[in-house]
Amino acid sequence: MKELTDQKLYERIKDSDHSAFQELFDRYWKKLFGFTFRMLQNVEQSEDIVQEIFLSLWEKAPLKDVAHIKSYLYSAVKYQVSSVIRNQKWELDWDTIEGIYEVQVPTYDPLELEEVNRFVEISIDTLPPKCKEIYCLQKEEGYTAKEIASNLNISPRTVEGHLHKAKKILKAKLQLYDVLVLTVFYL
Structure with a gap:
């Protein structure tokens, strides 16, 4: 087997x-x-x-x-x-939320980051299905574009296109938040 x-x-x-x-x-x-x-x-x-x-x-x-x-x-x-x-x-306590993204940003208020985290998760859930799947494979599971392409039987260029689209959508939805938080924390 x-x-x-x-x-x-x-x-x-x-x-x-x-x-x-x-x-x-x-x-x-x-x-x-x-x-x-x-x-x-x-x-x-x-x-x-x-x-x-x-x-x-x-x-x-x-x-x-x-x-x-x-x-x-x-x-x-x-x-x-x-x-x-x-x-x-x-x-969830703040330590759990930090652990999910393995990022520590001590200069930001934890409540503010928790609010950003919630909004980002909701925004990720609204991505088109394929974009969401590819974005999550890269950001949450740590796969490279090449590995994702191999697993999904698509070209690396297609993966990069979906990642670009996902980031563009998320940036548009999250433009109200501090650019530094978004850049370091999510994109």
Whole structure:
């Protein structure tokens, strides 16, 4: 099973192959948990989200066609994390928010940056789907344009075009905020 691509494993999962599911689970569970934990800083919530994603994948696989399983998993996790955060009514402490973007800007008021963070997240959610996916792969998961292009089977130039479009849209939406914060913090 280890030699099979993610897509081949998914095709087997669609046919209820437990060993293919186990292999995909083993490949991504730790990565998805780490990704989730960095945002929530809560072990139980992070474990629950990742378990729910895999359970949903198993149950819905026969009914769904997923072209890029890795992107699907990370997008599903991000959606679930967003739901958890919304349900908590944004009651994250400042250290958690700094940890998400791994940036420390001590000269800015934490409440102001929290407000900017919320507005940026909302703005990112309004990006066109492909732009949003590519932007998140680069900014949140740290993939290069070349890696994104390879994973999504598109050209690096197309990836750069989507990134440029996403940044242009975000800059237009966020022009009310301090340019320094936007430049250092998000774009």
